[in-house]
Amino acid sequence: MTRLRGRGRRGPAPGHIHCRVVSEPAYPLLFSPLRVGGLELRNRITLSAMTTGFGFSEGAPEAEALAYYRARSRGTALATVGFSAVAPEGRVENAIAWLWPEGAAEALAPLAEAIASVGAHPCIQLGHGGRQVSPDVIGETPTAPSAVRAGAHVRIAPRPLRLGEVEEIVVAFGRAAERAVGSGFAAVEIHGGHGYLIQQFLAAESNRRTDRFGGNSVVERSRFGCEVIEAVRKAAPELAVVVRINGSDLVPDGLQVSDALVAAERFAEAGADAFVVSAGVYGSVPWTIPLLDDPEGAFLDLAAEVRRNVDVPVIGVGRITAPESAEDALRAGRCDAVGLGRALLADEDWVAKARDGRSERIRPCIATVEGCAGRLQYGEAISCSVNPGVGRETSPPLERAEVPGRVLVVGGGPAGMEAARRAAQLGHDVRLAERADRLGGALHLAAATPGLGHLTRLAGWYEGELERLGVTMSLGSEVGGAEDLAGFPADYLVLATGARTAPEVLDGYEHLPAWTLEDLLEGRASSHGTWHLIDPVVVLGGGGRALATALWCRRGGYRVSLLSAERIGHDTSGLARRAYLSRLAATAVRGRASRITEAGVEWLDETGDRSVLPARSVVVAEPLRPDAPAALAPRGGQHDGGPNAAGVHTVRIGDARSPRTIGDAIAEARQVVEALPALAG
Numbered sequence: 001m002t003r004l005r006g007r008g009r010r011g012p013a014p015g016h017i018h019c020r021v022v023s024e025p026a027y028p029l030l031f032s033p034l035r036v037g038g039l040e041l042r043n044r045i046t047l048s049a050m051t052t053g054f055g056f057s058e059g060a061p062e063a064e065a066l067a068y069y070r071a072r073s074r075g076t077a078l079a080t081v082g083f084s085a086v087a088p089e090g091r092v093e094n095a096i097a098w099l100w101p102e103g104a105a106e107a108l109a110p111l112a113e114a115i116a117s118v119g120a121h122p123c124i125q126l127g128h129g130g131r132q133v134s135p136d137v138i139g140e141t142p143t144a145p146s147a148v149r150a151g152a153h154v155r156i157a158p159r160p161l162r163l164g165e166v167e168e169i170v171v172a173f174g175r176a177a178e179r180a181v182g183s184g185f186a187a188v189e190i191h192g193g194h195g196y197l198i199q200q201f202l203a204a205e206s207n208r209r210t211d212r213f214g215g216n217s218v219v220e221r222s223r224f225g226c227e228v229i230e231a232v233r234k235a236a237p238e239l240a241v242v243v244r245i246n247g248s249d250l251v252p253d254g255l256q257v258s259d260a261l262v263a264a265e266r267f268a269e270a271g272a273d274a275f276v277v278s279a280g281v282y283g284s285v286p287w288t289i290p291l292l293d294d295p296e297g298a299f300l301d302l303a304a305e306v307r308r309n310v311d312v313p314v315i316g317v318g319r320i321t322a323p324e325s326a327e328d329a330l331r332a333g334r335c336d337a338v339g340l341g342r343a344l345l346a347d348e349d350w351v352a353k354a355r356d357g358r359s360e361r362i363r364p365c366i367a368t369v370e371g372c373a374g375r376l377q378y379g380e381a382i383s384c385s386v387n388p389g390v391g392r393e394t395s396p397p398l399e400r401a402e403v404p405g406r407v408l409v410v411g412g413g414p415a416g417m418e419a420a421r422r423a424a425q426l427g428h429d430v431r432l433a434e435r436a437d438r439l440g441g442a443l444h445l446a447a448a449t450p451g452l453g454h455l456t457r458l459a460g461w462y463e464g465e466l467e468r469l470g471v472t473m474s475l476g477s478e479v480g481g482a483e484d485l486a487g488f489p490a491d492y493l494v495l496a497t498g499a500r501t502a503p504e505v506l507d508g509y510e511h512l513p514a515w516t517l518e519d520l521l522e523g524r525a526s527s528h529g530t531w532h533l534i535d536p537v538v539v540l541g542g543g544g545r546a547l548a549t550a551l552w553c554r555r556g557g558y559r560v561s562l563l564s565a566e567r568i569g570h571d572t573s574g575l576a577r578r579a580y581l582s583r584l585a586a587t588a589v590r591g592r593a594s595r596i597t598e599a600g601v602e603w604l605d606e607t608g609d610r611s612v613l614p615a616r617s618v619v620v621a622e623p624l625r626p627d628a629p630a631a632l633a634p635r636g637g638q639h640d641g642g643p644n645a646a647g648v649h650t651v652r653i654g655d656a657r658s659p660r661t662i663g664d665a666i667a668e669a670r671q672v673v674e675a676l677p678a679l680a681g
Contacts, residue, residue: 016526023585026357029330030530034077034337037240037273039121039186041077043329044337044680045351047344048078048276049125049189049244051093051370054391059098059105060461066114067393072344075351077337079244080118080189081111083127087169088178089138090128090197093376099126105134105182112184114549123187123242126176126232128169130197131158131206132282140391145201145224146208151251151282151294153377163211166224169197174231177239187240192267195281198225199246199504202263205253218255218262225263226270233271244276245266247302250284257302261309274313276339277303284585290319292579297325304334315339321346321365323354345372345384360464364457371663374573386458388670398674400427406674408433408490408648410632412478413441415509415665416496417462422673423494424469427538431488432466433477436523437464441498442655443662448521449548450555451583482633482646492676493648495628496669499615500654501623503540508596514618517541517549526617534558538601538615540593541622543571544661547580554584561587561613563603563663564622571661589613624659628652 020641025031027176033043055065068568073079090097097111098104115122117474131144132154144158162167173190181189192198200206201224209213223245232241245263249255249535257265264275279299282290290298291448299318307314316335319342320326326338343350347363350666363386368374371385385392407423409416412434420432438444440459447455448470466473479488501516513534527530535558539550540565550560562568568588569577581588591611600615631651634642653672654665 005019010564018444021038021356025355026359027130027327030323030327030338031355034313036078036187036242038238039078039240041337042119043075043077043351045076045326046315046337046339047072047076047120048339048341048569049082049191050382051096052339052375052382052391052589053093053095053376053379056095057098058098058385059101059104061097061111063392063394069111070114070118071348073115073120073122074118074348075355076120076340076344078123078187080123080125080187081115082125083129083191084124084176084281086126086128086172088145089140090130090133090169091137092127092129092133092196094137094383095417097181099124099176102378104176105179108179108183111480116184116186121186121240122542123240124183124185125189125191126173127191128172128197130200134197144197145213147205148206148208150195150282160209163213166213170224170231171228172229174235177232177236177602179657181236183330184605185239187242188232188236189244189276190225190232190243190272192225192263193244193246193276193278196250196516199249199255199281201225202259203249203255210306216320218259219266220497222263222266226266229267229270229272230375240272240273242274243272244275244278245306245510246279246281247277247299247306248279250280250287254281254284257305260302261305264306264310268310268312272312274315274336275306275310276315276317277335278317279578289575290375291576292583294319294367295452296321297329300329304332305566307333307335311406313337317341319365319367322368323359323362323565341407342367342369342372342384345382345390346386348387361459364454365663366458367454368662369573369575370661373575375542377574383663383667385661386666388506388663388667398426401677402678404428405491406490407431407494407673407676409494409496410475410480411441411654411656412436412439412475413496413498413499413654413665414443414458416660417459417466418442418666418669419494419653419673420471420609421462421465421469422459422670423676424466424471426673428492428676429533430469431472431490433474433479433488435476435478437476439466439473439475445518445521446545446548449552451551451579460591480629480630482644485632485646485648490648493632493644493650494669494672495632495650495652495656496654496665497627497629497656499624499659500627501620502623503620504593504623506593506595511596511598512600512618514596514614514620517545517619517621520549520619521552522645530586531559533619534616536561536614536616537619538563538613539619539621540564540601541620542566542568542588542590543622544569544576545624546621547572547577547584547660549619550586551580551584554586558617559586560584561589561615563589563591563593563613565592565599567588587613624655626652626656628656647677
């Protein structure tokens, strides 16, 4: 049965006068002013400092950085440029601002101007990575308070700083502040958290010094941070000075909440005008960057603790994605302002939509970190899984199609929904056919697993956007052959039908009940006709789908083992992999399944040795195969873009072309739709 949703109105009906009623902001506290030092903030929304991996060459901003910060700062009150090094040995990435060269003030002036041009106060983060700096970036051994290695990523033991070198770094922070003033920045954020140099001095685990920068108490170990703040205040008294600290290091031997309160009091006495309260160091699990089932506002309780102990404003951070959450945090007194990071990657118009009471229009961050922090781990520039425009802000806006066409999108998953949305934005007449009775496709399958339930928000956002853009949606409609196209006249056919698990051929399936991932999560019976798992369970596969399914089984009380021929988490970021494994407490082995026996799954390691993973149930999560209907593909073996049997120019996108991530599917959908006229030409 086909269920239609009619074309939405593009504007007021003829003969009607459209009046906008000016009323109270939907979020009155969020859009109330706040004073930080000498700055009057127009609202309580700040752009958090984030490293981008692009837009800087030799420490100077390029056009990409200017456009990126201009877009992300729009509507915010205070916009902070990500980690900017005060000394060459303190660089955590290559593509960041440099604040030590003589010409830094002149070089960075266009960046401050770009932020100020949209009404935000420009701020820049002053940092030194200490032991959390890669030798590949700085070309030498990293330095630190003591010769203690970091917990993750940088495995080399750092060289302990000499007393004179510590004092030189304090001076370097002051000089960096002077250059920030010369560039036109109104504020600086001193990075004293996340395991970087100031935090390394604070924590007993990393500071074993016996000189005046060491000590047995947090008060003693805070001396370095206090001197940095004092040096910045003295060098640039006109600047507002914000300090980022950890409310907790989230590792057993790191700073705890009680330590953070002492440090905050000391830093406030030294001259901090405000605090950003975050958490985590390299390697802290499960939280470094909140993801999976980490709650909205994950670090707000820590911010609230600090706020009760200092008399300056506190900015709360940690997966704040919804205006309602931000307003609630302010109303409850957990913080004085909020810092948005990934939320502004997902939707650069977040502030405007919140201000106008259109929160349902905000494109949601899905917190997988595959497009942002996950890419930085591999030395790549960030993007965003739901917003492929991140990092491409210099591209001219695409013009509407000169000759609009009729576009039929088959499949309502992430790729199909983005294709339909983009085609409608370009002026095409768009119809989307989805065989299920709701949009979302693989999003709903993933949302059934622990930690990914919020993916339904993305499906809901797309549905609202498609209705607003006038896309006709045919739900419960199967389009599998050329004859089905008779009811869907189209100039362009976009196949976004996704992929399905295609179990490898193994002997022995008759011995144990087995499910594909889809059958299990959608509540269908096993290969034996049974409906429930029997403990223990072996999940075949090691990618993100397998990890999510294993966690689903684990939360159901089952013992779980993962068996994969590839590295566990091979298609996820290191952050997501560690987060899953920390929650799973499961056996994870690398090898190839050879057969299924009554005792479990027999497997071979890389040397050919045989072992058996005990099991009474099997779940097959990999491999995935495209599920595009062959009858609709371009004829004659042509590549995508050629006509199919019905003469319609046809393209495949997303998993229907090749199974990949949500971000890959959305980016490809946008790219392919923008090229549609050329394909038919």
